[in-house]
Amino acid sequence: MTETLRVDLQDRSYDIRVGSDLIARAGAEIAPLLSRPRVAVLTDETVADLHLDALKAGLAADGIEMTALALPSGEATKCWAQFSRAVEWLLDQQVERNDVVIAFGGGVIGDLGGFAAAVLRRGVRFVQIPTTLLAQVDSSVGGKTGINAPQGKNLIGAFHQPSLVLADIDVLDTLNPRDFLAGYGEVIKYGLLGDADFFDWLEQNGPALADGDTTLRAEAVRRSCQNKADIVAADETEQGVRALLNLGHTFGHALEAATGYSDRLLHGEGVAIGCALAFEVSARLGLCSQECPSRVRAHFKVMGLKTDLADVPGDLPDADRLIALMGQDKKVVDGTLRFILARDIGNAFITSDVDISTVRSVLSEALENRQS
């Protein structure tokens, strides 16, 4: 069964479809968007090996021709060199202003492909076919596109909404458990920031979902996308409420920078540890009960998700350096760090009014626990 959700953005509105067999039906889904039966696909080498033949067949079933460029897999691809390679390839393929580009892959391909579509001929339409849990529940929805700079993640980019998102649940079967769990970090985030019932549901169903239950997976993706669609519709360009989606990210991005954006810490793992830290800081500031961070950490541990700084292998810098790395984050406004903190599970809020010494003590204690 396929569920359809709508991201309501006036003339930039679009559907998100969540279900099985969507890659096999990609041609039928995408054909209404096309002015000629031809698409250019940006993907990565891993996804190309696993799924590109299926996409080609799905498009061909509706008479749509496909050309594809497979970029190297991994975060390092989100750079100027690969971006200009992709844009020049799209020009070589004679992609026209009315054509559609498909971003077929995880967050890296979705972000880079969306940014390429945003700038190509001053903007062409694109379709997201996310192949990781993280991309299905977060990065493929909402129009944030871009690449990384030496100064930090996602610092170069544009808002460019896709014309359609196809989240095919079946492809999640090919994810390794670590990548699946990292994506689950972003799923939990929706429960923690604004949907306490969803967090309860995840506590009940998370283990079965991780074990491969397709119905539960589809429900988790649907509910995450619905939460995201509502927030994006209310605040497309992050002037306010959309910043809630950054729960866990200020800490998480600092940890990712400290670990060199390497496989020592995946993005969703950084977000999970960041959520646990955000709840701990909230409890220390008296904003929520100590039970909240304990419950958050307990669920992460049941799921086998990275939870504490102790779960990050290798050296980490001290608390002051981590705070300095947070200062490089996009969430800095007028030189002041903004935090997403919580009054309860499902009740997060945005604040710049945080006593940094509390953040320093929470980080210092977490770093000390690594040594004990």
Ligand code: GLY
């Ligand atoms: N990933 C956060 C956002 O889309 O706003």
